[in-house]
Amino acid sequence: MTHLSILWRRIAWSRRASLGATLLGVLALLGIFAEFIAAPAPLVWVGPRGVEVLPAITEAEALNAMGEEERRARYAAGAGLWPVVRHGPTHASEAGPRAASSKEHPFGTDAHGRDLVARLVYGARTALGLSLSAVLAGMFLGVIQGGLAGIYRGFWNDRLVRLVETVDTFPAIIIVALVRAIEREPSALSLVIAVAIVRWAEIARLVRAEVLRASAEDYVMAAKALGCTELRVFYRHILPNAIGPVIVSSVFGVASVVLLEAAISFLPMGASTASASWGETLAEAARYPEEYRFLVLPGALLLLTVGGSYLLADALRDAVDPRTVRVRDQGGA
Amino acid sequence: MLRHALRRILWTLPTLFVVSVVTFLVLTFVPDPVDDPRFTSALTRADRERIRRERYLDLPTFFNPAPRDVQARAMEAVRQIVTGGAEAARAATDLQRIGGAALPHVLPALDTLAPEPRTQVALALAPIARRMKLPRAEDAYDPGRAVAFWTRFWDDRGVEFRAASVRSAVQRFTRYGSDSRAAEILELDTFALEYVIGALVTPQDAAGVAQARALVAIAAEVTGIDDRISPTDDVQAAQACVARWKTFWSVYRGDYAVFSGPSRVAAMVLETRYGKWALGALTHRLGLAANGEPVLDELGRRAPVTLALVFGAIVLAYAVAIPLGVISAASRGRKTDLIIACIVLGMTVVPTAVLAVLAHPKGGAYGGSLLLPTALLAVALVAAPTRQQRSALATVLTQDVIRAAQARGASRVRALLSHGLRNTLLPVVTLAVVEPPLAIGGAFVVEHVFRLHGLGEATILAVQARDANWLMALSIFAAAVAALAVIATDLAYVLLDPRLASAVLSRRRRG
Numbered sequence: 001m002t003h004l005s006i007l008w009r010r011i012a013w014s015r016r017a018s019l020g021a022t023l024l025g026v027l028a029l030l031g032i033f034a035e036f037i038a039a040p041a042p043l044v045w046v047g048p049r050g051v052e053v054l055p056a057i058t059e060a061e062a063l064n065a066m067g068e069e070e071r072r073a074r075y076a077a078g079a080g081l082w083p084v085v086r087h088g089p090t091h092a093s094e095a096g097p098r099a100a101s102s103k104e105h106p107f108g109t110d111a112h113g114r115d116l117v118a119r120l121v122y123g124a125r126t127a128l129g130l131s132l133s134a135v136l137a138g139m140f141l142g143v144i145q146g147g148l149a150g151i152y153r154g155f156w157n158d159r160l161v162r163l164v165e166t167v168d169t170f171p172a173i174i175i176v177a178l179v180r181a182i183e184r185e186p187s188a189l190s191l192v193i194a195v196a197i198v199r200w201a202e203i204a205r206l207v208r209a210e211v212l213r214a215s216a217e218d219y220v221m222a223a224k225a226l227g228c229t230e231l232r233v234f235y236r237h238i239l240p241n242a243i244g245p246v247i248v249s250s251v252f253g254v255a256s257v258v259l260l261e262a263a264i265s266f267l268p269m270g271a272s273t274a275s276a277s278w279g280e281t282l283a284e285a286a287r288y289p290e291e292y293r294f295l296v297l298p299g300a301l302l303l304l305t306v307g308g309s310y311l312l313a314d315a316l317r318d319a320v321d322p323r324t325v326r327v328r329d330q331g332g333a
Numbered sequence: 334m335l336r337h338a339l340r341r342i343l344w345t346l347p348t349l350f351v352v353s354v355v356t357f358l359v360l361t362f363v364p365d366p367v368d369d370p371r372f373t374s375a376l377t378r379a380d381r382e383r384i385r386r387e388r389y390l391d392l393p394t395f396f397n398p399a400p401r402d403v404q405a406r407a408m409e410a411v412r413q414i415v416t417g418g419a420e421a422a423r424a425a426t427d428l429q430r431i432g433g434a435a436l437p438h439v440l441p442a443l444d445t446l447a448p449e450p451r452t453q454v455a456l457a458l459a460p461i462a463r464r465m466k467l468p469r470a471e472d473a474y475d476p477g478r479a480v481a482f483w484t485r486f487w488d489d490r491g492v493e494f495r496a497a498s499v500r501s502a503v504q505r506f507t508r509y510g511s512d513s514r515a516a517e518i519l520e521l522d523t524f525a526l527e528y529v530i531g532a533l534v535t536p537q538d539a540a541g542v543a544q545a546r547a548l549v550a551i552a553a554e555v556t557g558i559d560d561r562i563s564p565t566d567d568v569q570a571a572q573a574c575v576a577r578w579k580t581f582w583s584v585y586r587g588d589y590a591v592f593s594g595p596s597r598v599a600a601m602v603l604e605t606r607y608g609k610w611a612l613g614a615l616t617h618r619l620g621l622a623a624n625g626e627p628v629l630d631e632l633g634r635r636a637p638v639t640l641a642l643v644f645g646a647i648v649l650a651y652a653v654a655i656p657l658g659v660i661s662a663a664s665r666g667r668k669t670d671l672i673i674a675c676i677v678l679g680m681t682v683v684p685t686a687v688l689a690v691l692a693h694p695k696g697g698a699y700g701g702s703l704l705l706p707t708a709l710l711a712v713a714l715v716a717a718p719t720r721q722q723r724s725a726l727a728t729v730l731t732q733d734v735i736r737a738a739q740a741r742g743a744s745r746v747r748a749l750l751s752h753g754l755r756n757t758l759l760p761v762v763t764l765a766v767v768e769p770p771l772a773i774g775g776a777f778v779v780e781h782v783f784r785l786h787g788l789g790e791a792t793i794l795a796v797q798a799r800d801a802n803w804l805m806a807l808s809i810f811a812a813a814v815a816a817l818a819v820i821a822t823d824l825a826y827v828l829l830d831p832r833l834a835s836a837v838l839s840r841r842r843r844g
Contacts, residue, residue, distance in 0.1 A: 169769075
C-alpha cells in the first residue's frame with residue numbers, strides 16, 4: 001500500500017473530513033453556480049432575439065448597464081427558465097431598501113435595496129474565490145522560498161529568514177490597510193496579493209523547517225550520495241514529506257482568509273468593492289441592529305465555511321501526522 | 334540574560350528600518366492628489382508645482398544622486414533668463430524668490446555672460462536690492478546702471494556673505510536682539526535664512542516667544558511669506574507658527590542652502606522623499622497625521638486601548654485554554670474530550686464581527702470598560718492553545734516520567750500538573766507569539782463595533798484620507814511590537830526551561 005493510499009483511506013474514513021469537505025463543497029458549488037440561483041436574467045430564454053443561454057454571464061456588462069424596467073422589457077416576450085431569484089447582487093431592486101421577505105425576494109433586500117439571497121450567494125463566490133486563490137498563491141511562493149532557504153544557506157539566506165520572521169509576525173490587516181490606501185479602485189486582486197504576502201511566510205517557515213530536518217536524514221544523504229541534484233532531492237525526497245503540513249496549514253488558511261476578508265469588508269476601509277461580500281452585510285447588521293437576518297444569514301454562512309475548513313484541516317492533520325495515529329491506536333478510540 | 338535581551342532589542346532596529354523602507358516604498362504608490370483631474374483643473378501650473386513640492390513629490394524616493402541646492406537652482410534660473418523666451422519671466426520670479434542666497438553664485442558669474450544677458454540678469458535681481466533696503470536700490474532698475482550696481486555691491490559687501498559671519502550675526506541677534514542687528518541680517522536677505530531657521534527653537538515661555546517673534550519676522554520679511562507671531566499671540570500660537578516655519582524649511586531648504594562636501598553627501602540621502610519623512614519623523618514626533626496632530630501623540634493615546642484589548646484577550650484566552658487543554662488531554666477518548674473539542678470548535682468558528690454585533694446591538698457609544706470587548710475577542714483565540722495543550726500533554730502523558738511519578742505514588746492529578754504540564758508549556762508559549770497579529774484584525778472589528786478610540790478607528794480614517802504618515806507609524810509600531818513579542822517569548826523559554834538557556838542565548842547571537 002502506498003503512502004498516498006494510506007493517507008487517502010485515513011481521510012476518507014474520517015467523519016470530520018467528510019463533513020468538512022461536504023460543507024466546503026456545497027459552499028463552493030454555491031459560489032461557482034451563483035448565476036443559476038440568483039441572476040438578473042433567465043438561464044435560458046427563447047424570445048424575439050432567438051435562443052439565449054445564460055445571458056447573465058455572456059452579456060453581463062450590457063445587463064449591468066440596464067435599469068430594472070429595461071431588463072423586464074427585454075424578457076417580456078418569449079419563454080424560458082429563470083433562476084430562483086430574479087435579481088443580481090449589484091442591482092437595487094424596486095422593493096426598496098430593507099424590504100421584508102417576499103416571493104420576489106425570499107430573504108428581503110439589504111440596506112441598499114439589493115436582493116439578500118443574491119448578495120449572500122455571490123458573497124460565497126467572493127469569500128471562497130479570494131481565499132482559495134490567496135492560499136494557493138501563498139502556498140506556491142512559500143514552498144519555493146522555503147525550499148530555497150532550506151537548501152542554499154548563507155548570509156543573504158539568513159536575512160531572508162529574518163524577513164520571513166518579520167512578515168510572519170506582521171498583522172495581515174495592516175498590510176491590507178496599506179494596500180487599500182494605495183489603490184484608486186479597490187479590487188479583489190490587490191486583496192489576494194496582500195493576503196498571499198502574509199500567507200507565504202507561514203508556508204515558507206514550515207517548508208524550511210522540514211528541509212532542515214530532512215537534510216540530516218539518511219535517505220537524503222543516500223540520495224545525494226547517488227548523485228541526485230539538490231533540486232531533485234528537494235522535489236523527490238523532501239517535498240513529499242513537507243507537503244502534508246503545508247496542505248494542513250493551507251486549509252486552516254482558507255478559514256483565516258475567509259474571516260479576514262469578512263473583517264476587511266466589515267470595516268469601512270476605502271470604497272467598497274463592486275463584488276458582494278458577507279462582511280459588508282454584517283456591517284449593515286451593525287448599522288441596523290433590529291434586522292436580525294443581516295446578522296444571522298451571513299454569520300451562519302461564515303460559520304459553515306470556517307467550520308468546514310477547520311474540520312477538514314483537523315482531519316487532514318491527524319491523517320498526515322503519524323504520531324497522532326499511534327496515540328489514537330494505543331488509546332483504543 | 335539582560336545583556337542578551339538588550340542586544341536583541343538593539344538588533345530590532347535594523348528590522349524596523351527595513352520595515353519602514355518597505356512600507357514607504359508601498360506608500361509611494363498612494364495616488365497623488367495632483368493627478369486627480371477634478372482637483373487640478375482649477376489650479377494654475379505654479380500651484381500644482383507648489384503642492385507637488387510640499388508633498389515632496391518632485392524628489393526621488395530613496396536616493397538623490399544630484400540634490401539641487403541654491404547654486405544649481407540659481408544658475409539654472411540665470412541660464413533660462415539668458416536663453417529668454419517664455420521661461421525667462423518665470424525664472425526671474427524664481428531668482429527673486431531665492432533672493433540673497435543666490436547672490437554669491439550669480440554675481441561672480443555675471444562677468445562670464447555677454448553684455449546683453451548680463452543686463453537682463455542684473456535687472457531680474459533688482460527686487461532683491463529693494464527688499465534688502467540697499468542704498469540707491471533704484472539704480473538696480475536702470476538698465477544702464479544695474480550691472481555696475483551689482484558689481485560694486487559684490488566688491489563692497491561680498492565679504493559679508495560668509496557662513497561664519499552670518500552665523501555669528503544671527504547668534505548676536507538672538508542673544509541681544511536689536512533693530513540694527515535685525516537690519517544687518519535683513520541686508521543679507523535669504524542668505525541668512527538657513528541660520529535664522531536654525532536658531533529658531535520652539536518657544537516655551539514669554540522670553541522664548543519674543544525671541545521666536547523676532548526671528549520669524551526676519552524669515553517672513555525675506556521670503557515674503559506673511560506668517561508672523563503677532564504680539565498678542567500666546568505660547569501655543571507661537572509654537573504652531575514655529576512648527577509651520579520648520580515645515581517650510583524642510584520643504585524649501587534646497588532653495589536657500591548650499592550642499593557642498595559632507596552636506597552634499599547628507600543631502601543625497603536627506604533630499605529624498607524617504608529622507609524628508611525620516612527627518613520629520615525623528616524631529617517632529619513621527620510627522621503630522623491627517624487631523625493635524627503629531628502621529629506619536631495620537632499613537633500614544635490610541636495604542637493602549639488596542640494593546641490592552643489584544644494582550645488582555647490573549648491572556649484571557651490562555652487562562653481558559655490551558656485548563657481546557659489539560660482536562661481534555663486527561664480525558665482523552667472520553668465524552669468530556671469530545672464535548673470540549675466541540676465547544677472549542679464552536680468558539681473558533683463564530684466570527685468576531687457576529688459576536689460583537691450581537692453583544693452590542695445598540696448603535697450608541699459604548700461607555701463601559703474594555704472587559705466585554707476583550708472577552709469577545711478572546712473567544713476566537715481559545716481554540717489554538719487548547720488544541721496545542723491537549724496534543725502536547727497527550728504526548729507527554731505516554732512518557733515514562735508520568736508513569737514513574739504514578740508508580741512512586743503520586744496521584745493522577747499531581748502527576749499531570751507537576752510533571753506533565755511543565756513540559757508542555759513551551760510549545761504553547763511559542764504559539765502566543767503568533768496570536769497578536771491574528772488578534773489585531775479582530776481587535777479592529779471589535780473597536781469598530783464598540784466605537785472604541787483605538788488604532789483601528791484611526792487606521793480606517795487614515796486609509797480613507799490616504800494618510801501616509803499614520804500608516805507608516807502604524808506599520809513600524811506593529812513590527813516593533815511583533816519583534817518585542819518574539820524576544821519576550823525567547824526569554825520565557827529560558828524561564829520555563831533553564832536547560833534551553835544556552836541554546837536560546839547562543840542561537841540568536843547574531844540577531
